[in-house]
Amino acid sequence: MHGDTEEGAGEHSANNVTPLISTDPHAAYEHLREQAPACPIRSIEGSLMWIVARHDGVRSVLGDARFANNPASVPGGKAPQLQANAMRRLGLDEELIPYLADTLLDSDGKDHNRLRRLVTPAFSARKVKALGPRIECLTDDLIDALPQHAGGGVTDLLEHFAYPLPINVIGELVGVPAADLPAWLRWTNDLSFNQQALGQTLRPLVDYTYDLVRHRYDEPGEDLISELIQARDADGDRLSERELVTMVLSLVIAGHDTTANFIANSIWALLTHPEQLALLRADPGLMPQAVQELLRWCGPVLVSRMRYATEDVDLGWGTFQAGDAVTVALSGGNHDPRRFTDPGRLDITRQHDTRGEVHLSFGAGPHYCLGAALARHEAEIALSRLLARHPDLALAVPAEQLQWHAVSGMRKLATLPVRL
Template sequence: MPKRDAEPRRGRPIPPLISTDPQNAYDHLREQAAACAIPSVEGTPMWVAGRYEGVRSMLSDPRFANNPATVPNGAAALLPGEPLRKLGLDDDLVPYLSDTILDSDGRDHARLRRLVTPAFSVQRIMTLRPRIERLADDLLDALPNHATGGVADLLDHFAHPLPIQVIGDLVGVPAADLPSWLRWTHDLSFDRQSLTGTLRPLVDYTHDLVRRRRAEPGDDVISELLRVQDDDGDRLDDRELVTMVLSLVIAGHDTTAAFIANSVWALLTHPDQLAALRADPGLMPRAVQELLRWCGPVLVARTRYAMRDVDLGWASFRSGDAVAAALSGANHDPREFADPKELDIARKYQNRGEVHVSFGAGPHYCLGAALARLEVEAALGRLLERYPGLALAVPERDLRWHAASGMRKLAELPVRL
């Protein structure tokens, strides 16, 4: 297999394609080499791994760290929080976005994950199905009120509000405050030039919410983390606790909303698959797994950093090298999937486990994977039942997508009810 230091793989004109057509860009990179060198968004060099075998092995390898500061001897080119400071974020706010469970490694990561994992166990998540279905029904009942001439934006009035209500309820954010959360998370995603103005009120609000939950605990994640904080064993300080809440709500909302919209788009543009799902609703769990493989919104995982010189067989990396796993490239790798460009909701595998890598792999496998799957199953099931004539209100080529190298998500989803 090709090694990472093959010079012909350096300097190819890939970055413009990544910003305008990310899915095809990562497919292109995958077929160039097991690992290709390109400039990162920050301008520092990085490697992109896009083949299925490489992505799974690298994400599961403890010799790669999420936090560049973990790399010995300062070998990583990028320091934690540096990109945020360059965007003008105040120093005191930087840790809330750069020192999270996603940025931790080793024992620290295991400690943080152990504290919050019980709230996202499959057993607990499954008890939420009736609540999620009721929320979906309420939003779908109100959808005609947001329509003009029978056309409504499913993104604004269904895909976005459903997951923010679900994760808000689970974490302990009062329903009356969720519209503010929705606005804050939207601004954090799309208005990176005013990060301080968005993040400060969000951080202040969450500190206040923690104080309220400390005075009046409930059956929610914040209250549970506060109980842990008061125990003699592992504990979170207030900054860690607020950061955890922010991470859970932001991560639990944006990607799930994007995936609901992506899934509806995929089904409406593949009428044979939509018809098969309508004819056999029992296919829904398998359909969601295939949709995750085919149109999962997270195209590339958080950058990892080689802790030392590493030879993985398919590629080798030097200490400090930044390596990004192109999840979409792996999910469309013809070496792993037959006809990977085809959407097949009845696709079968010899392996009974989860085959796609849309939730990552290894220690940082998505904490909210079970919740996301359940939300999308419930959302699609109720939507297709409630609106049997649902159709795109514009030609597919006229749909607008956000230009982002690491995400594939719609800017709007106009549908005819």
């Protein structure tokens, strides 16, 4: 990137804030956001990358087709293979890397459009609405069981509510047998928290998914895998077996982890802001609006996947060179005072001057989150029914004693102990 940065923002200054990203990410991205429109920083392997943390800047990068998700889309091999190289350093076999680094999220242009067209119908508003009664049933079953998990009157809502609900929902939607969901939960947790054993975790997960897909080829059911097997685009193209397996893996992993952590973060936010919780209890009809504000204020996904400039790009506030690696801080944009009045304040009655979604927690542009409607619907049901069933719900420890995982790019609680 050339010039057009403010206040002499330098790489050294940006790197000084790196340790803060895992301990206090909102403060870290606030520092970067106020320092310059784009800040240079070094990746773990030493490659130069840029962080954009202002609301307008985030939207402009995510919506600009000149930024690719796949470094292979950059002409001349100018872009660093950051994601694949990171997996190699962790010892992941070369044959397994594509299942995490060659997904819908890593595709561009015609390839991305083709994959997205084939899977989008499964997440239509009609399909999501139809899932409502089943989500309510799964939610009520988990709430019914909460007292059984209480030790000394304390229950971990993360383990016994926030995590199992989305894995059951996406598992049923995709077509994973209920008996296998605990194993899926262990695998996906290991992918997040035990990266040194990445290969040992991913191989059985890939093998299992191949078996599941092949079984649906022989015995189709009423599930997403069966729909994807039958799906064809306007040219009669369909997903290959490897594309199917990769799609199922990415949908299940993405479809439960982020939603689970958003539900947990939302409960924490409401319990630590009693005036907002009181407003919501007094008017349950505020729930859809509250979920949107909670997504802005405490969404678990802090940064986007890396983007790569496919050519020299001038955005007015900065010029990126072909091959530059750029990540956008969704959290920084969601707390940008240039876009939101008093952005650090949680306000479930917050009104915006537009009918569209203003926060950036689901991204923007062509890679806008495929499961956004499903995630919102799950959260609305989960929070509504939990609060209705447990009017005295409260944290079991002081808020400052809660532990957060130091996971790059995510804001995740380690536990959420409550008294029902």
